[in-house]
Amino acid sequence: MSKKRKISLSEEELVLSLQHREKIAVEALYDMYSASLFGVISRIINDTAIAEDVLQETFVKIWHSFSSYSTEKGRLFTWMVNIARNLAIDKIRSKDFKNQNKNQEIENNVTFIDEQRNTVYKPELTGVKDLVQTLKPEQKLIIDLVYFKGYTHVEAAEELGIPLGTIKTRLRMAIQELRKHFN
Amino acid sequence: MEDLKAYIESGILELYVLGDVTSAEKLQVEEMASKHPAIKAELDEIERSIELYAEENAIEPSEQLRNRILGSLLTNFGDDNNFPTQTHVERENVVVMQPGKETNFYKYAFAACLALLIASAVALYNLYNRLNDTNTQLNAMQVQNQHFSTTVSAKDNELNLLRDTSYKLIHLKGTAKSPESIMTVAFSPSKQKVVIDMGSLKLPANDKTHQYQLWALVGGKPVDLGVFDSTVDSSGFKNMKAIASADAFAVTLEPRGGSASPTLSEMMVLGKY
Numbered sequence: 001m002s003k004k005r006k007i008s009l010s011e012e013e014l015v016l017s018l019q020h021r022e023k024i025a026v027e028a029l030y031d032m033y034s035a036s037l038f039g040v041i042s043r044i045i046n047d048t049a050i051a052e053d054v055l056q057e058t059f060v061k062i063w064h065s066f067s068s069y070s071t072e073k074g075r076l077f078t079w080m081v082n083i084a085r086n087l088a089i090d091k092i093r094s095k096d097f098k099n100q101n102k103n104q105e106i107e108n109n110v111t112f113i114d115e116q117r118n119t120v121y122k123p124e125l126t127g128v129k130d131l132v133q134t135l136k137p138e139q140k141l142i143i144d145l146v147y148f149k150g151y152t153h154v155e156a157a158e159e160l161g162i163p164l165g166t167i168k169t170r171l172r173m174a175i176q177e178l179r180k181h182f183n
Numbered sequence: 184m185e186d187l188k189a190y191i192e193s194g195i196l197e198l199y200v201l202g203d204v205t206s207a208e209k210l211q212v213e214e215m216a217s218k219h220p221a222i223k224a225e226l227d228e229i230e231r232s233i234e235l236y237a238e239e240n241a242i243e244p245s246e247q248l249r250n251r252i253l254g255s256l257l258t259n260f261g262d263d264n265n266f267p268t269q270t271h272v273e274r275e276n277v278v279v280m281q282p283g284k285e286t287n288f289y290k291y292a293f294a295a296c297l298a299l300l301i302a303s304a305v306a307l308y309n310l311y312n313r314l315n316d317t318n319t320q321l322n323a324m325q326v327q328n329q330h331f332s333t334t335v336s337a338k339d340n341e342l343n344l345l346r347d348t349s350y351k352l353i354h355l356k357g358t359a360k361s362p363e364s365i366m367t368v369a370f371s372p373s374k375q376k377v378v379i380d381m382g383s384l385k386l387p388a389n390d391k392t393h394q395y396q397l398w399a400l401v402g403g404k405p406v407d408l409g410v411f412d413s414t415v416d417s418s419g420f421k422n423m424k425a426i427a428s429a430d431a432f433a434v435t436l437e438p439r440g441g442s443a444s445p446t447l448s449e450m451m452v453l454g455k456y
Contacts, residue, residue, distance in 0.1 A: 026256050030249060035241035036234070042242050055244060056252045063256050073213070074200070075230040081237060082202045147233065148240075152203050168194035175197050178232040 006031040011076055018066050030059065033077060037084045043148040044088040054091050058084040089150040134181045139174035142167060190215065191225050200229045337419045344420060349373045355432055355454035361387060364452050368397070368432050369420070377408055377423040377432075386413040386451055389436065396437045398445050399429035408432075410441040431455040 007028040009017070014032065017025035038055050045051040061083050069079050135143070142160070145151045151159065157167045190196075198204050199212045216223045344350055349371040357364035364387070367380040379397065389395060389412055397408040408423040435442075436449040 023257065027253060030253055030256075034249065034252075035243045036237040038244045039241040040237055043240070052244060052248050055248065056255060059252050059256060072217075074226060075234060077234040077237070078200055078230045081233075085202065143236070146201050146203060147236070153198060168198070171197050171201075172192070172194040175229055175232050178236050179228055182232055182235045 008032055012071075015069075015071060015076055026063065029062070033080060034059075036077065037080060040081055040148060041084055041088045043144070044085065044150060045092055050091065051088075054084070054088050057087050061087065085150055135174060135177055139170055139177060142170045143174040143178075146171060187219055187221055191222065196222070196226050196229055200226065200233055341420050344369060344378060347371065350376075350378075351456070353432055353454045353456055355434065355452035357452055358450050360449070361451045366434065366452055368454065370429065370432070370456065372428055375425040375427050377426060377429075378420045379411065379423060381411075381421050382418045384413055386434070388413055392439055393436050394439045394441060395434050395451070396441045396445065397423055398433045398435065399426050400431040400433065401426070401429055403430075405433070405445045407441060407443075410437070410439075429456050 007024065008031065009025075009028045014025060014028055018029065034055065037058060038051065041054050041058070042048070042051045045054060058080070062080055065083075069076065073079065142156060145156045145159065146153060153167045153171065154164065156162075157164045160167070162170075195204065195208065195212060199209065204212065212222075212226075216226055350369045351371070353368045353370060355366045355368060363385065365383070365385045367383050369378040369380065370376070377397070377399070386395060394410040395413055396410045398405040399408050400406075406426060406429075408426060411421055411423075431454060433445070433453045434451050435445040435447070436451060437446060
């Protein structure tokens with residue numbers, strides 16, 4: 001039922017109506033991007049309630065700082081996902097979060113979450129199987145570390161014990177694979 | 184073009200899209216993108232891939248969260264556009280409410296303290312009054328007690344005196360001047376003591392300028408034994424001056440303080456030993 005009600009606009013229309021602060025733009029923004037953003041946040045933050053809080057903070061920040069976005073800088077989602085990732089990473093590095101002791105060490109989390117989520121959220125992740133087959137495991141690992149875990153490529157290189165150049169190459173190859181897959 | 188290809192293949196554009204570049208690198212990529220459409224196109228491709236990858240990995244948040252988030256955004260939305268004045272008032276209210284609560288608390292606390300203080304003061308005052316009453320009563324009891332013990336010891340003395348066989352009781356009888364008068368003198372020649380019984384004394388009450396004086400007649404000569412007053416409530420025994428022997432005792436009314444020799448015309452009682 002909720003799927004039917006979802007509002008979808010083209011990215012140009014959405015950006016324009018967000019710039020004009022139109023009410024419908026807020027709902028469209030949420031319906032179009034909440035799941036993608038929540039997927040990223042949930043892989044950084046294991047705790048669902050905290051991940052939901054971060055998603056809310058993300059939308060509030062997007063809405064309030066929308067004037068700083070321009071289409072020249074790149075795609076809307078790229079801008080938004082960076083906000084979401086930064087908020088999520090700030091959250092897991094904050095004192096509160098550490099004190100709650102709900103987090104696992106980020107290193108241990110890398111593969112754990114995906115294993116967990118893939119089993120828990122299988123219905124929503126149709127299509128991932130294809131993707132998993134497309135990407136080599138080491139490519140998936142590096143893209144997930146950098147994209148979902150907020151690792152810098154330098155940190156990822158240290159974590160995996162791989163030279164920086166190899167990390168960059170693998171990352172590029174992984175994204176090349178994705179491009180092939182989606183095209 | 185070779186340079187552009189190398190730049191693209193360096194992987195910097197991927198890192199740029201992932202937000203993993205320094206601010207200098209960021210500026211460089213943006214400059215390159217604005218100069219070279221090929222780089223701009225490459226960046227767009229990378230962004231799309233990453234976006235689709237995120238879509239593939241999407242997790243649908245709960246329906247309640249949609250309402251919560253849209254609610255919070257649309258509340259702000261209203262604040263921003265539709266109801267600026269009302270928003271202001273609401274904010275004013277919020278600001279006023281918080282200290283209001285605090286003030287109320289201190290008000291109540293202060294009132295409670297004041298009430299407690301008043302109650303304590305009243306209780307203290309009552310207690311103080313009762314303490315005073317008790318003290319007064321205690322004093323009265325002590326005085327009474329003292330009076331009793333004095334009386335008892337006086338009675339003891341009297342009893343001892345009466346039991347003492349060396350004393351002889353002499354009843355002095357009224358003279359013609361005062362026939363109703365009567366008094367008792369106890370005399371112990373061995374102890375050289377003269378005591379008069381004030382309890383059984385029956386003499387007209389003397390005024391302030393006069394006093395009764397007791398005399399002993401020794402060999403026909405009067406010897407002063409001291410003065411005393413006769414009042415209605417006089418009681419107990421009264422020791423007079425010492426004397427070893429006496430033939431008789433007499434009492435005369437003399438000016439206050441007594442006289443060197445008795446005024447015989449004012450002799451009230453007389454009794455022989």
